[in-house]
Amino acid sequence: AIQMTQSPSSLSASVGDRVTITCRASQGIRDDLGWYQQKPGKAPKLLIYASSSLQSGVPSRFSGSRSGTDFTLTISSLQPEDFATYYCLQDYNYPYTFGQGTKLEIK
Amino acid sequence: QVQLQESGPGLVKPSGTLSLTCAVSGGSISSSNWWSWVRQPPGKGLEWIGEIYHGGSTNYNPSLTSRVTISVDKSKNQFSLELSSVTAADTAIYYCARKVLPAGMGEIWFDPWGQGTLVTVSS
Numbered sequence: 001a002i003q004m005t006q007s008p009s010s011l012s013a014s015v016g017d018r019v020t021i022t023c024r025a026s027q028g029i030r031d032d033l034g035w036y037q038q039k040p041g042k043a044p045k046l047l048i049y050a051s052s053s054l055q056s057g058v059p060s061r062f063s064g065s066r067s068g069t070d071f072t073l074t075i076s077s078l079q080p081e082d083f084a085t086y087y088c089l090q091d092y093n094y095p096y097t098f099g100q101g102t103k104l105e106i107k
Numbered sequence: 108q109v110q111l112q113e114s115g116p117g118l119v120k121p122s123g124t125l126s127l128t129c130a131v132s133g134g135s136i137s138s139s140n141w142w143s144w145v146r147q148p149p150g151k152g153l154e155w156i157g158e159i160y161h162g163g164s165t166n167y168n169p170s171l172t173s174r175v176t177i178s179v180d181k182s183k184n185q186f187s188l189e190l191s192s193v194t195a196a197d198t199a200i201y202y203c204a205r206k207v208l209p210a211g212m213g214e215i216w217f218d219p220w221g222q223g224t225l226v227t228v229s230s
Contacts, residue, residue, distance in 0.1 A: 049216035
């Protein structure tokens with residue numbers, strides 16, 4: 001199975017900060033990666049698919065990029081509602097695998 | 108818009124079988140999508156369990172293949188998960204989700220998700 005190594009596991013930041021979260025795939029997965037946001041007690045919510053495509057309705061402060069097997073989720077200016085846990089998910093091949101998650105907390 | 112709702116027992120005995128159903132509303136389960144199950148142990152990360160297409164084709168996580176069965180009931184517009192020989196390690200929130208693959212675009216995403224249902228394995 002493809003391993004997705006996500007970093008950092010936790011992150012403290014302030015409203016207005018620019019934040020980046022990274023996932024590294026254990027092998028090439030083209031652009032077959034999505035980013036999901038999960039708030040406590042809620043289901044994951046799709047933010048980004050195909051590495052860099054923004055899901056409809058998701059604020060433009062969220063963006064995704066890829067460099068080789070490294071994928072980055074960037075939040076350009078943190079808002080209070082962005083404090084949550086973020087997961088990457090590779091959908092290149094089976095079994096689909098998630099990163100370990102990044103918990104974004106208020107500083 | 109499509110909505111998903113999980114249902115099933117919240118408590119299962121060790122060595123028993125976990126059975127959950129995901130009801131699909133606002134759309135047809137016979138559309139060109141796959142229907143998936145994902146689980147999350149309390150306080151931990153997400154694990155993809157498997158998926159089914161309305162025609163009955165399935166894909167499972169090899170870590171669970173020997174114990175998992177996903178089925179579809181088109182007449183009820185729902186799909187189901189069965190996980191046998193459960194242990195405490197199977198205690199988790201179980202989510203159903205739709206996997207979307209727009210034709211000819213090579214992209215995949217999971218949306219929407221059900222709200223999730225907690226299943227506890229305990230005697």
